[in-house]
Every structure is written in structure tokens, then in C-alpha cells.
Amino acid sequence: MGDIILFPGLNIECSKFTPEALNRFRSIPKHIMEQMLESVFCPVCGNGTTIIAFSGIMKDDDLILNGKCKNCWGKVERLIDGQEEKSISSTS
Numbered sequence: 001m002g003d004i005i006l007f008p009g010l011n012i013e014c015s016k017f018t019p020e021a022l023n024r025f026r027s028i029p030k031h032i033m034e035q036m037l038e039s040v041f042c043p044v045c046g047n048g049t050t051i052i053a054f055s056g057i058m059k060d061d062d063l064i065l066n067g068k069c070k071n072c073w074g075k076v077e078r079l080i081d082g083q084e085e086k087s088i089s090s091t092s
């Protein structure tokens, strides 16, 4: 139920996020988040992939996304930390 975050190609259900994780997710500019979601390592594919159907939690200062590989539907995890966010925004 409730809100959905619209993203190119995917709808993210806010109910799958903890409130803290949702705040963090929303604070990251979409073009940066998009790059992060598209650069996830899948151990099954042995390759970079896009994370889909994910939920979000905070662990210490990091946002952790638990979801699935777009290609094989295997479980993948993406850790989003503030440092990476800064490095992407300074190069684009």
C-alpha cells in the first residue's frame, strides 16, 4: 500500500523501505541513484547487473538495498554509502 517512487523502468514500493531508508533513498538525486542501481554485481551472472524489486534498510550510515538481479532473478545486495554518492556527483 501507499506511495510508489517512480523510476525509469521500475516502480519502487515505499512500503518495502524502513522510514529511515526511504528518507535516505529520496535524498539521493535520481540520476545518481540510477547509476548505482545499474552497477550491482551479481554473483550468479558473474557480472554487473541492475537491481530490481528491492527493499531498503539502513545499517549504520549506509543504505542497504536487497533485491534481485534483472537478468537471472538471483538475490543481489547493493550498499549505498555517502562517499560513493559524492564521487558520482563530482564526475557527472
Ligand SMILES: [Zn+2]
Pocket (backbone or CB within 6 Å): 042, 043, 044, 045, 046, 049, 069, 070, 071, 072, 073, 074
Ligand atoms: Zn544475475
